[in-house]
Amino acid sequence: xxxxxxxxxxxxxxxxxxxILAAVGIGLWTGIFLMAFYTGxxxxxxxxxxxxxxxxxxxHHPTFRNEYEIxxxxxxxxxxxxxxxxxxxxxxxxxxxxxxxxxxxASGSSGITINGVMPAEEQRLTNLPGKIVxxxxxxxxxxxxxxxSKKLLDKLNLSLNRKVILTFQDKDGNLxxxxxxIVGIFKTINGPYDDSNVFVAIQDLDALAGIPGELNxxxxxxxxxxxxxxxxxxxxxxxxxxxxxxxxQLSPELGLTVSVGDQMVYIFMGxxxxxxxxxxxxxxxxxxxxxxKEIGMLMALGMNKLKVFTxxxxxxxxxxxxxxxxxxxAAFATLALTNRTGIDLxxxxxxxxxxxxxxxxxxxxxxxxxEIIMLLVLITALISALFxxxxxxxxxxAESLKK
Amino acid sequence: xxxxxIDAHNxxxxxxxxxxxxYALNNVHLHIARGEFTAIKxxxxxxxxxxxxxxxxxxxxxxGYVEINETNxxxxxxxxxxxxxxxxxxxxxxxxxxxxxxxxxxxxEFIMLLQSRPKAEREQRVWELLKQVGLEDxxxxxxxxxxxxxxxxxxxxxxxxxxxQFILADEPTANLDSISASNLLDMMAKLNQEExxxxxxxxxxxxxxxxxxxVITLEDGKIVQDTLPTIISHSHSEPQT
Numbered sequence: 001x002x003x004x005x006x007x008x009x010x011x012x013x014x015x016x017x018x019x020i021l022a023a024v025g026i027g028l029w030t031g032i033f034l035m036a037f038y039t040g041x042x043x044x045x046x047x048x049x050x051x052x053x054x055x056x057x058x059x060h061h062p063t064f065r066n067e068y069e070i071x072x073x074x075x076x077x078x079x080x081x082x083x084x085x086x087x088x089x090x091x092x093x094x095x096x097x098x099x100x101x102x103x104x105x106a107s108g109s110s111g112i113t114i115n116g117v118m119p120a121e122e123q124r125l126t127n128l129p130g131k132i133v134x135x136x137x138x139x140x141x142x143x144x145x146x147x148x149s150k151k152l153l154d155k156l157n158l159s160l161n162r163k164v165i166l167t168f169q170d171k172d173g174n175l176x177x178x179x180x181x182i183v184g185i186f187k188t189i190n191g192p193y194d195d196s197n198v199f200v201a202i203q204d205l206d207a208l209a210g211i212p213g214e215l216n217x218x219x220x221x222x223x224x225x226x227x228x229x230x231x232x233x234x235x236x237x238x239x240x241x242x243x244x245x246x247x248x249q250l251s252p253e254l255g256l257t258v259s260v261g262d263q264m265v266y267i268f269m270g271x272x273x274x275x276x277x278x279x280x281x282x283x284x285x286x287x288x289x290x291x292x293k294e295i296g297m298l299m300a301l302g303m304n305k306l307k308v309f310t311x312x313x314x315x316x317x318x319x320x321x322x323x324x325x326x327x328x329x330a331a332f333a334t335l336a337l338t339n340r341t342g343i344d345l346x347x348x349x350x351x352x353x354x355x356x357x358x359x360x361x362x363x364x365x366x367x368x369x370x371e372i373i374m375l376l377v378l379i380t381a382l383i384s385a386l387f388x389x390x391x392x393x394x395x396x397x398a399e400s401l402k403k
Numbered sequence: 404x405x406x407x408x409i410d411a412h413n414x415x416x417x418x419x420x421x422x423x424x425x426y427a428l429n430n431v432h433l434h435i436a437r438g439e440f441t442a443i444k445x446x447x448x449x450x451x452x453x454x455x456x457x458x459x460x461x462x463x464x465x466x467g468y469v470e471i472n473e474t475n476x477x478x479x480x481x482x483x484x485x486x487x488x489x490x491x492x493x494x495x496x497x498x499x500x501x502x503x504x505x506x507x508x509x510x511x512e513f514i515m516l517l518q519s520r521p522k523a524e525r526e527q528r529v530w531e532l533l534k535q536v537g538l539e540d541x542x543x544x545x546x547x548x549x550x551x552x553x554x555x556x557x558x559x560x561x562x563x564x565x566x567x568q569f570i571l572a573d574e575p576t577a578n579l580d581s582i583s584a585s586n587l588l589d590m591m592a593k594l595n596q597e598e599x600x601x602x603x604x605x606x607x608x609x610x611x612x613x614x615x616x617x618v619i620t621l622e623d624g625k626i627v628q629d630t631l632p633t634i635i636s637h638s639h640s641e642p643q644t
Contacts, residue, residue, distance in 0.1 A: 001505075001509070001512070001513055001516045004504075004505070004509075005502065005504055005505065005513075008504035008505075009504055012503070012504065293498075293500065294500070294502065294503075297494075297496065297500040298502070299485065300459070300461055300488065300494055301488070301489065301494060301514060301517070301561075302485055302486065302488050302489020302490070302514065302517050302518075302565070303485070303489075303517055304482045304485045304486065304517075305481070305482065305485075306482075307517070397461045398456045398461040398462040401461070401496065401500070
């Protein structure tokens with residue numbers, strides 16, 4: 001009966017309740033959509049980072065990543081690569097020679113990371129050919145071919161088939177340099193990455209660096225991200241002299257973005273719900289004030305404090321929960337639409353790209369996030385009910401009945 | 404000798420005790436026996452409602468105490484007092500005070516739900532009471548769809564639902580036209596005579612005073628007149644439980 005009373009009570013002031021229901025619905029819609037938008041954006045960034053830049057795991061000499069110096073290559077890197085490639089959990093693994101150096105053209109120069117890659121494996125791992133917007137991928141047995149980004153190309157005022165000079169320190173600390181012909185131009189969503197990376201075939205670089213046949217980086221893409229921790233632990237055991245790092249360790253700022261992103265969305269959702277809570281508290285307090293006499297009568301007749309509290313609590317819950325289906329439906333519909341088409345933010349494209357994010361965002365709603373949102377909504381309802389319920393409990397039947 | 408249901412001892416209610424004391428009730432002694440049909444009359448501000456509130460456990464006296472069936476309700480607090488009211492006292496208010504979102508039937512049943520009575524018993528009693536107050540055909544109407552007189556009948560049925568020791572009715576006819584008031588009084592008088600239900604009214608409605616068998620007059624918080632109760636032989640003499 002309390003449920004019946006509470007439900008009917010919220011419809012006594014239909015217009016007022018509908019306004020609150022609309023506010024709850026819009027708040028929920030906005031909150032869910034923003035959460036999905038942000039999750040989608042982060043996931044795309046992570047997926048791009050894993051598939052293009054970092055892979056799931058990378059293996060290096062323990063001191064290699066401090067200075068990227070050639071002497072710190074992986075001893076017996078190719079044997080390690082073979083062992084790793086045979087692991088069933090590994091989708092694809094590739095070896096690289098990575099050096100920091102300089103690219104120079106007739107019109108300028110720039111500091112870059114030179115990635116000496118195994119063309120076939122790299123294709124499977126990072127889909128580099130798929131990112132080529134002009135020209136071709138490596139065409140063995142041709143040598144000294146280079147693929148660089150459109151951004152770098154423009155910066156150095158270059159064009160396809162022109163030659164550039166790559167210069168870096170070799171194993172012995174001597175300057176090594178060689179001319180490479182531009183065969184392909186790539187473009188990713190990550191501006192800073194494009195700006196600072198070039199690709200050459202590993203056999204053109206390792207000899208020049210003084211480490212023929214060696215590797216200083218092994219990059220591993222797993223069948224699933226869920227295997228990451230276990231694989232990392234196994235590889236650490238298998239190669240104790242090697243540093244095995246996950247993408248989160250390789251790019252801590254990216255790992256941080258995920259956790260900070262989640263927190264930010266929850267804070268944002270919290271703010272929406274807090275604003276809603278004020279509206280709901282106001283509505284419920286009005287409802288209690290308008291029904292002072294009625295509540296006093298109920299207490300006089302024998303309704304105890306727990307039941308009065310429960311009645312107000314139920315009314316608040318119903319007021320909030322009745323707004324949820326509309327908000328959820330609107331959110332699901334919006335997400336279904338935008339997840340398929342993506343939200344095109346290309347007018348801010350440069351800005352997004354400079355932070356490594358795709359300008360077309362496909363929102364993603366995780367069930368876990370939805371659970372947390374609904375929990376937050378229920379907590380809001382509970383907190384919102386406390387003030388009006390307390391107000392109702394303080395009423396004295398004799399005084400209330402006089403009003 | 405008739406069994407005493409309400410026993411009020413030295414009841415006083417003083418407002419502004421620290422500045423200029425105002426006596427809403429001043430040392431009132433009152434005994435009401437089972438089966439009485441009593442009206443408490445007096446001008447506005449004489450203390451009628453205050454006295455009723457104290458008898459009903461809705462207000463606390465500054466001095467004195469109230470016993471209902473030998474239970475000192477002045478000492479009861481919180482949920483104990485609420486439960487006592489629920490199980491022992493029926494209230495009928497001036498402005499009906501039904502729960503507007505419930506139907507007549509649900510309004511009556513609600514009280515029994517608070518008492519945790521079984522569904523079958525509730526159903527049976529609701530229809531009994533609706534029949535007694537002559538509103539069987541209005542069972543599913545909400546208060547807004549009933550006339551003032553009909554609403555007050557539902558209020559009486561609701562007050563009777565928990566099988567209380569007595570019913571306190573605060574100005575029950577104040578908002579009713581003369582026909583509705585007369586019908587309501589007839590119904591309550593019948594319940595009193597046939598079911599031995601004790602009624603205590605606060606009123607300044609002469610129609611109620613004329614029907615009462617005992618009239619207590621209050622002035623300035625004091626009982627200035629108390630007519631002797633006229634006890635009528637009842638067709639049902641067993642006390643209510």
